[in-house]
Structure formats: structure tokens, C-alpha cells
Amino acid sequence: MSTVTLAPAVVDLRDVRVAFSTDRGIAEAVRGVTIALRPGERVALVGESGSGKTMLGLSMLGITPPTARVSGGISVAGTDVLAADRAAMRRLRGGTISMVFQDALSALNPVRTVGSQLVESARRHHNLSRAQARHRAIEILTSVGVAAAAERMRAYPHELSGGLRQRVMIALALINDPQIIVADEPTTALDATIQAQVLDLLRAMSTQTTLLLITHDLAVAAEVCDTVYVMYAGRLVEFGPTRQLLDRPRHPYTRGLIAAAPRFDARRSVLRPIPGAPPRAGDTPIGCAFAPRCPFADAQCRQVDPPPATITEVACWHPQEGASR
Amino acid sequence: MTVQPVPILSAEHVGVTFSLRGRPLHALDDVSAEITPGRTLAVVGESGSGKSTLARVLMRAQDVRHGRVMFDGTDVTALSERALRPFRRRVQMVFQDPYASLDPRMTVGQIIGEPLRAQRLASGERLRERVGDLLRMVGLPAEAAARRPGQFSGGQRQRVAIARALAPDPDVLIADEAVSALDVSIQAQIVNLLREVQRARHNAMMVISHDLALVYHLADHVMVMYLGRVVESAPCDDIIGNPQHPYTAALLSATPTLDGRGERERIVLREGPPSPLNRPSGCAFHTRCPIAQPRCSAEVPQLLPAAGSRSVACFYPGKLAGRTMADLTSQEEPR
Amino acid sequence: MTAPLQRSEAPGDAGVPLADAPTPVGVLRRRAGTGHTASLYVGGAIAAVLVATALLSLFVHLGDPNATDLLGRLHSPDGAHLAGTDELGRDILARLVRGVRWSLGIGTIATAIAVTIGATLGTIGAWRPGIVRTLMVRSTDIGISFPFLVIAVVIVAVVGHGFWPLTLTLGVVAWPTMARVIYAQARGLCEREYVLAARLAGVGGLRSLLTHVLPPLVPHLQVMAAFTFADLLVAESGLSFLGLGAPLGEATWGNMLSASRAYLIQAPWMMLGPATAIVLAVLAANLVGDGLTARDHAKRSRSAA
Numbered sequence: 001m002s003t004v005t006l007a008p009a010v011v012d013l014r015d016v017r018v019a020f021s022t023d024r025g026i027a028e029a030v031r032g033v034t035i036a037l038r039p040g041e042r043v044a045l046v047g048e049s050g051s052g053k054t055m056l057g058l059s060m061l062g063i064t065p066p067t068a069r070v071s072g073g074i075s076v077a078g079t080d081v082l083a084a085d086r087a088a089m090r091r092l093r094g095g096t097i098s099m100v101f102q103d104a105l106s107a108l109n110p111v112r113t114v115g116s117q118l119v120e121s122a123r124r125h126h127n128l129s130r131a132q133a134r135h136r137a138i139e140i141l142t143s144v145g146v147a148a149a150a151e152r153m154r155a156y157p158h159e160l161s162g163g164l165r166q167r168v169m170i171a172l173a174l175i176n177d178p179q180i181i182v183a184d185e186p187t188t189a190l191d192a193t194i195q196a197q198v199l200d201l202l203r204a205m206s207t208q209t210t211l212l213l214i215t216h217d218l219a220v221a222a223e224v225c226d227t228v229y230v231m232y233a234g235r236l237v238e239f240g241p242t243r244q245l246l247d248r249p250r251h252p253y254t255r256g257l258i259a260a261a262p263r264f265d266a267r268r269s270v271l272r273p274i275p276g277a278p279p280r281a282g283d284t285p286i287g288c289a290f291a292p293r294c295p296f297a298d299a300q301c302r303q304v305d306p307p308p309a310t311i312t313e314v315a316c317w318h319p320q321e322g323a324s325r
Numbered sequence: 326m327t328v329q330p331v332p333i334l335s336a337e338h339v340g341v342t343f344s345l346r347g348r349p350l351h352a353l354d355d356v357s358a359e360i361t362p363g364r365t366l367a368v369v370g371e372s373g374s375g376k377s378t379l380a381r382v383l384m385r386a387q388d389v390r391h392g393r394v395m396f397d398g399t400d401v402t403a404l405s406e407r408a409l410r411p412f413r414r415r416v417q418m419v420f421q422d423p424y425a426s427l428d429p430r431m432t433v434g435q436i437i438g439e440p441l442r443a444q445r446l447a448s449g450e451r452l453r454e455r456v457g458d459l460l461r462m463v464g465l466p467a468e469a470a471a472r473r474p475g476q477f478s479g480g481q482r483q484r485v486a487i488a489r490a491l492a493p494d495p496d497v498l499i500a501d502e503a504v505s506a507l508d509v510s511i512q513a514q515i516v517n518l519l520r521e522v523q524r525a526r527h528n529a530m531m532v533i534s535h536d537l538a539l540v541y542h543l544a545d546h547v548m549v550m551y552l553g554r555v556v557e558s559a560p561c562d563d564i565i566g567n568p569q570h571p572y573t574a575a576l577l578s579a580t581p582t583l584d585g586r587g588e589r590e591r592i593v594l595r596e597g598p599p600s601p602l603n604r605p606s607g608c609a610f611h612t613r614c615p616i617a618q619p620r621c622s623a624e625v626p627q628l629l630p631a632a633g634s635r636s637v638a639c640f641y642p643g644k645l646a647g648r649t650m651a652d653l654t655s656q657e658e659p660r
Numbered sequence: 661m662t663a664p665l666q667r668s669e670a671p672g673d674a675g676v677p678l679a680d681a682p683t684p685v686g687v688l689r690r691r692a693g694t695g696h697t698a699s700l701y702v703g704g705a706i707a708a709v710l711v712a713t714a715l716l717s718l719f720v721h722l723g724d725p726n727a728t729d730l731l732g733r734l735h736s737p738d739g740a741h742l743a744g745t746d747e748l749g750r751d752i753l754a755r756l757v758r759g760v761r762w763s764l765g766i767g768t769i770a771t772a773i774a775v776t777i778g779a780t781l782g783t784i785g786a787w788r789p790g791i792v793r794t795l796m797v798r799s800t801d802i803g804i805s806f807p808f809l810v811i812a813v814v815i816v817a818v819v820g821h822g823f824w825p826l827t828l829t830l831g832v833v834a835w836p837t838m839a840r841v842i843y844a845q846a847r848g849l850c851e852r853e854y855v856l857a858a859r860l861a862g863v864g865g866l867r868s869l870l871t872h873v874l875p876p877l878v879p880h881l882q883v884m885a886a887f888t889f890a891d892l893l894v895a896e897s898g899l900s901f902l903g904l905g906a907p908l909g910e911a912t913w914g915n916m917l918s919a920s921r922a923y924l925i926q927a928p929w930m931m932l933g934p935a936t937a938i939v940l941a942v943l944a945a946n947l948v949g950d951g952l953t954a955r956d957h958a959k960r961s962r963s964a965a
Contacts (some may be wrong), residue, residue: 218583
């Protein structure tokens with residue numbers, strides 16, 4: 001393996017923790033995650049409920065709920081998100097890093113036209129005249145596949161179909177040429193054929209933009225991304241190049257996810273689910289969080305948390321070898 | 326040729342029309358479906374396909390304008406609620422949203438026992454025993470009966486919903502997107518549970534889903550719907566391995582799988598789904614179909630039987646084979 | 661295959677009862693404090709005092725509201741008459757106490773009538789679409805738009821003055837608003853998926869209503885009852901003031917207020933007595949209503965997941 005000089009990370013997360021205080025004490029949704037995203041990478045953050053993936057995404061833009069306490073190192077394009085003031089964060093959001101949410105209907109302003117929202121964003125981050133911003137908005141809408149963009153600009157979000165709304169959200173995210181786009185379950189609410197189109201769109205984005213795709217669906221991650229990070233109960237359990245992770249998963253949770261995912265087999269095999277359910281934030285057991293559901297867990301797993309995942313090691317006392325199926 | 330089992334619940338040439346803002350919305354147009362004991366029928370389609378309406382028609386929660394619904398030899402299409410009582414005991418449904426389909430103020434035991442009490446099938450000690458049996462059947466501990474739905478996860482709530490559906494010992498189980506709202510690893514649990522339940526009880530089952538991959542693990546027979554009509558109907562292996570209708574092929578190619586893109590060419594559909602209020606002429610799919618011909622916008626293709634208990638509604642079935650549209654630009658009409 | 665029992669999980673990711681996406685709603689949905697208990701306690705305390713007075717006066721002689729003393733008329737408050745005397749020498753305090761019975765009595769019964777009729781009609785209208793719903797909605801509309809005073813005048817003209825005519829008037833006037841509010845709430849509840857699930861399982865209409873729709877309505881009914889009570893109290897006083905309510909001479913707050921007009925300069929205490937009583941009673945009812953509303957909100961937001 002030749003040594004490659006890596007470009008400096010455009011998003012650098014070090015031991016990020018996101019905690020809430022609840023009536024049962026402190027609940028940590030994210031328990032020490034370290035990720036580095038390089039320019040142009042397409043990364044998937046995969047996890048189920050309670051994995052903390054959404055909170056992690058929100059923390060990168062500094063938009064976690066006000067009751068959340070975020071700690072650790074969050075550096076986005078050189079800016080320390082936790083130390084930045086409000087003005088710096090406003091410049092960052094929408095300009096350097098932008099987000100595509102799952103539900104376009106609640107993420108877009110319902111009382112303003114789609115065009116006005118695009119224009120506002122463009123003018124806020126660049127010194128553009130209204131006409132220039134309009135032009136840019138039409139340009140970007142067309143590039144995401146919205147035909148008759150000039151007319152569409154005058155529509156309100158609720159007047160558009162789901163797929164169209166999602167394209168508008170992506171346009172909103174792209175309009176200022178951000179370095180990083182965080183997409184949180186962007187296609188979950190869409191029909192299969194529309195989902196495929198939106199995924200194509202995400203895949204076709206310029207190679208200069210870094211994409212972080214947050215999803216619970218490994219298959220979606222496999223379709224779009226080159227690298228996959230798997231999260232469970234607030235921690236990273238395994239990560240690596242997509243094909244490698246899917247063909248030779250080493251962490252029992254990853255293996256379990258793959259075995260539970262429906263796929264078109266020649267044999268119509270029975271799905272192999274993971275028994276139990278993921279723990280809620282604040283309810284994580286002592287030791288490895290996955291131990292209660294893991295077929296390979298032993299006493300050590302139930303008492304001691306495995307070391308964090310690295311590029312060569314997974315967060316497990318008993319990593320498994322061999323093909324996934 | 327083996328004797329085919331007799332369907333217990335069926336819809337025959339059913340048509341349902343709603344009126345939206347004065348315009349007609351044909352939610353179902355000449356749709357027929359059969360559910361047979363011991364076998365699972367999957368109905369697949371996207372939003373606007375009419376699959377949920379079909380489920381409601383079969384549950385007699387929706388009236389029909391044309392056609393009829395037969396249950397166990399009886400025409401139940403126009404029966405009053407009172408006359409439908411025995412029907413209600415024998416046909417049960419599991420809903421999509423495990424958070425909305427359970428009354429948050431009742432305990433799990435009360436929820437599961439409600440059909441039994443309402444239909445006077447059990448009471449007192451017998452009722453408690455039956456609830457315990459049902460909890461066991463769906464893999465929940467007996468103590469669950471005293472707790473409220475809010476204390477359970479989505480997957481567990483869906484198990485409660487299944488237990489409730491099984492309480493009156495129904496002949497038919499209809500699952501309307503029963504796993505869509507759940508995590509992947511939990512989906513697999515519920516899918517396996519439904520399979521086991523059917524294997525043990527030999528009940529008829531209908532599964533509504535938008536996810537072809539999921540359906541593959543559950544169904545014996547698959548029906549694909551588009552804008553209120555059935556476009557293709559075939560045994561599960563046949564339809565997945567060799568789809569005849571272009572829409573089925575497109576749906577298959579759009580379903581993301583763990584194998585990633587691979588060599589599978591994606592069939593890109595032109596345009597977006599038309600509004601059900603604005604049905605295209607002729608074959609409703611012709612506006613997006615990659616192989617549409619002039620005939621397709623002029624005539625409506627009928628659902629015609631093909632080899633091996635299949636039927637397809639297409640003038641050019643099987644002709645798709647890997648043609649793709651080069652441009653990504655798509656045009657979706659506003660609702 | 662037994663799954664461990666765990667707290668519920670939202671379809672999204674947050675491990676705590678907060679909105680998934682960072683919308684403003686999430687900011688507002690903080691953990692509710694206990695501000696509501698103050699309103700509830702204070703209002704409840706005042707109400708308790710009033711009720712206790714009313715009950716006590718049934719058994720214990722707290723002064724004769726009708727004993728006239730023409731020589732001692734219009735005396736300012738002193739040791740013998742803590743609230744002074746009115747134009748006929750009657751003890752104002754004793755009359756206030758008698759007035760409590762009247763006001764609380766009418767208020768409670770009229771509210772009960774309004775709640776019963778309003779809740780029943782509202783729920784039925786929400787449950788049954790078609791002609792039943794249309795009938796209910798239209799009659800509610802008519803009821804609300806009918807001028808309150810016209811109804812009062814008509815009833816008095818037909819039935820005469822007194823406790824029951826007044827109660828009837830107020831009940832008739834108050835039920836439409838109640839019905840409308842309950843209708844709106846019940847509509848949402850009737851459309852819940854668990855109600856449909858129950859119907860499809862063979863649960864009858866009435867049973868569904870009683871087990872699924874009515875229980876969540878109770879907090880709304882309580883709040884509405886409290887505020888309706890307050891409104892009716894003021895209305896009753898107004899009607900008596902106008903001469904459409906209690907018979908002349910009867911010791912009611914409205915009557916006393918009416919009589920005090922002529923003697924405002926000479927004997928302001930004649931006005932102060934009943935005015936204070938009315939204000940206290942209405943304040944109590946409104947505080948209780950506020951407290952119940954806040955408590956309901958707190959319960960709702962704490963259980964939202």
C-alpha cells in the first residue's frame with residue numbers, strides 16, 4: 001500500500017460528544033466520535049434509531065437543539081464550530097456547509113416562494129444584486145433537474161410534489177457552492193423511482209463538494225458513497241471503503257445489518273434479524289453497547305467498552321472475518 | 326396440475342372514485358385481487374397507486390363504486406356494519422404507523438383484549454390468558470400487558486399491533502406498510518414474525534409495500550399497481566427475475582441494494598409521476614415509459630393473462646431489456 | 661426472542677423528547693415548569709372559600725339578608741355591619757353571603773347544562789358525518805349568532821323571573837360555544853388511526869366513542885367549564901343588573917350592583933361589596949381554568965416523543 005499524502009480534512013471531528021440532560025440524568029446521544037472528511041469524498045453515516053447520526057450531523061452546522069451540550073473538536077473548513085460566534089456561524093451555514101433535511105415541507109418556509117428562499121440565501125452569502133441572485137437560482141434549479149425553473153421559482157413549497165421539493169432543498173444547499181453538504185435521510189420520504197433520481201443527483205455532484213449522507217439504509221449508502229461509517233449507540237463501530245465494508249464486514253453489528261437487509265437473492269432466504277432493539281440515548285449498558293444483541297459477546301464485552309474504531313480496527317473485542325454471506 | 330386453493334377474500338373488478346375539488350380521482354380502476362389461505366399476496370406500488378385504497382376496500386373500510394368484494398363465498402360489498410360483524414372478526418389489519426394505531430391511554434393488555442371484549446369472544450380470566458398467549462406469540466414478555474404503548478419502541482409496538490390483529494383468530498391478515506416505519510434490523514424481525522405466524526396459523530395474508538426487496542422475502546404472488554390499475558401480477562420469483570411490464574422493471578432497477586450499482590443499468594424514467602387527478606390518456610404509464618409507442622397514448626391496455634399464472638397490462642410486454650434514457654433532466658408536474 | 665422493554669423511540673434519532681429537526685418548535689418545547697400550580701392553588705383556594713361560605717350559610721345563620729332597618733340605612737361599614745348597610749338598612753355582608761348561593765348555584769348548574777348539551781352534540785357531530793353533522797354544525801352556528809339578550813328577554817317574558825329561568829337562559833346561551841370547541845377537538849380524535857383500528861376490529865360506535873374519544877376530551881371539558889363558569893357569572897350579574905334576572909329585592913350580586921347605582925356618591929360601599937364579590941369569583945374561575953390549561957400543556961409536552 002503506497003503512502004498517499006492526504007489533503008487536509010475539510011471536516012475534522014475529534015471525540016465529539018452531544019449530551020442532553022433529562023429527568024433521568026445526562027443522556028449522551030453521541031459518545032466520542034472522530035471522523036475526518038476529505039475534499040470531494042462521498043461518505044455515508046449509517047445507523048439506526050438512537051445511533052446519534054442526526055445529532056452528529058447537526059453538530060457540524062452548530063444547529064443542535066439549545067438543550068444539547070456539544071463538546072469535542074468540530075472543525076469545518078478551518079473554523080472551530082464550538083468557538084465561533086454567531087456571525088461566523090451564519091457565514092458558515094449555507095455558504096461553506098449546508099444541509100439537506102429529510103422533510104422538505106417542514107424545512108422550507110411555507111409562506112415564501114421557493115425562488116425567494118433561493119435568492120435570499122444567495123444574496124446573504126455573496127454580494128449579488130437581486131437580478132444576479134435570481135439568475136443564479138434559476139441556474140442551480142436547472143442543474144438539479146427542475147425543468148421550467150423560472151416559473152417554478154414562483155411556486156410555494158406545498159404546491160410542489162415531494163420529489164420536486166427535495167430537488168429544491170438540494171438546490172438551496174448547492175446554490176452557494178458549499179464545500180460540504182450534509183444530507184440527512186434525503187430520500188426516505190420519497191417514492192422509489194423518485195428516490196433513485198435524487199440519489200443519482202447526489203452522486204453526480206461536482207467532485208469538489210464533500211458529501212456526508214446520513215441514512216439508516218445501507219443499500220442507499222452503497223449506491224451513492226465510497227466510504228461508510230457505521231454508528232451504533234452514539235459510537236463509531238466500523239468504517240471503511242464501501243465495497244470492503246459490505247463484502248467483508250468485521251463488526252458483528254455491521255454483519256447483522258447486512259444479514260437483516262432485504263435483497264434479491266437467487267434463494268429466497270429468510271432474513272436474519274438482529275434480536276432486541278438499539279438502546280436509547282442514556283440507556284446504554286456498561287461495556288460494549290451492542291453486547292446485549294451480539295451473538296459473540298462474552299464477559300469482557302459486557303464489562304469493558306472496546307477501543308474506538310480506526311481505519312484498520314473495528315470497535316469490537318471479537319471482530320469477525322470472512323465474507324458477509 | 327395441482328388444484329389451486331380457493332381464495333377466501335377477493336376483490337372483483339373494483340372501482341373507487343373520490344371527488345377532489347370537484348374533479349374525479351380514480352383511486353381504483355377495474356382492480357381484482359385474491360387472497361388465499363396459507364399464501365401471501367403482495368401489492369406493490371408508489372404513492373397514488375391505489376394500493377392502500379385496495380386494502381381498505383378489502384377491509385370494507387371503503388365503499389366501492391363498481392365491482393364487489395367476496396368473503397368466504399358471501400358478497401360483503403354492501404353489507405351494513407351490523408351484518409359485517411362476523412366479517413370484522415375474521416379479517417384483520419396491521420397499520421403502518423405503530424405510533425398512531427395504538428391508543429396511548431390504554432395498556433397493551435387492554436389494547437390486545439379490545440377485539441375480544443368487543444366481539445364477546447372472551448372475558449375475565451379467559452381474556453387474560455388469551456392476551457398472555459398472544460404476547461408470547463409475538464415475542465413480548467407477559468409483563469408488557471400492564472404497560473402503555475409509549476413505553477415501547479416502534480418494533481415492539483408493531484408486535485402489539487400484530488397481537489391485537491391476531492386476537493380474534495382471523496382468517497385473513499392485511500399488513501399495510503407494516504414495517505415501513507421501522508429500523509432495518511427491526512423490519513427483519515417483524516417480517517420473520519409475519520412469516521412464522523402464517524406458517525403456524527395458515528392464514529391468508531396480504532402485504533402492502535412500496536419496497537420490492539422486502540416483499541421478495543414475504544410474498545408468494547406479487548401485484549404491481551400504477552395510478553389505480555394493476556399493471557402486472559405474477560408469482561414472486563417470476564416477477565423479480567423476469568419483469569414484463571416496464572414499470573415493474575423500472576421499480577426493480579430503482580430499488581437500492583447492497584450490491585450498489587454494479588452492472589445493473591438503471592432504467593431512468595422520464596418525467597415524474599402524474600397527478601391522479603390528471604390521468605394520462607391510454608396507458609397511464611405512457612408519459613414516463615421508455616418504450617412508449619403511439620398506441621400507448623391512444624388505448625388502455627387490458628390486464629391479459631400470460632404464461633405461468635402471470636398477467637400484464639402492456640402492449641409491449643418484456644420489450645424493455647436494458648434501454649435507458651440518457652438525460653437526467655426530469656420534469657415533475659406540481660400537484 | 662423476547663425484546664427488552666425500552667423507552668419509546670421516535671422515528672428519527674434523538675434519544676430525548678425533542679423535535680428531530682432543528683425547527684423553532686424544538687426550541688419552544690422545553691421541559692415544562694410548575695408555573696401552573698400557583699394559578700390552580702390560588703384559584704382553587706378562593707373558590708373553596710366561596711363554596712364553603714355558600715354551604716355554611718345553608719346551616720348557620722350568618723345574618724338576615726332581608727332584615728330591613730330604616731333607621732340604620734346607608735351606614736358605612738362598622739362593627740355591627742362589616743360591609744355597611746344598603747338603602748333599606750339591610751346588612752350588605754349578609755346579602756353578599758346569600759348572593760354566593762345564588763351566583764354559585766346558577767353558575768354551576770348552567771355550566772353543567774352547557775357542558776352536557778355541548779359535549780354530547782359536539783361529539784355526535786364529530787363522529788357521524790353527513791346529515792347529523794350538518795345539523796349539529798348549523799344549529800351551533802345559529803345558537804352562537806343569536807343575540808344573548810334577546811334570548812334572555814324572551815325567556816323572562818315567557819317564564820318570568822327567578823332562579824330557574826335565569827339558569828335556563830344561561831345554559832341555552834352557553835352550549836353552542838362549548839359544542840363548537842368540543843366538536844373541533846373530537847374531529848381530530850375521531851380521525852385517529854387507533855379509532856379506525858378499533859372499528860375495524862368490530863368495536864361498536866358507542867363503545868369506541870366512550871373508550872377512545874371521550875377520555876382525551878376530559879381535560880378540555882374541564883378547562884372550558886371553568887371559563888364558561890366565569891363568563892356565566894358575569895352574564896348573570898349583568899342580567900340581574902338589567903332586571904332580567906333575579907326578582908327585585910332578592911339578594912343577588914347583580915341586583916345589589918344595580919341598586920347601588922343611585923347611591924354611588926353617598927354610599928360607595930354598596931357598590932364595592934358586590935363588585936368585589938363578582939371579581940373574586942370570576943378571578944377564581946379564570947385562575948382555575950388557566951391552571952388546568954397549563955397543567956394539560958405540561959402533561960402533553962412531557963409525553964410527546
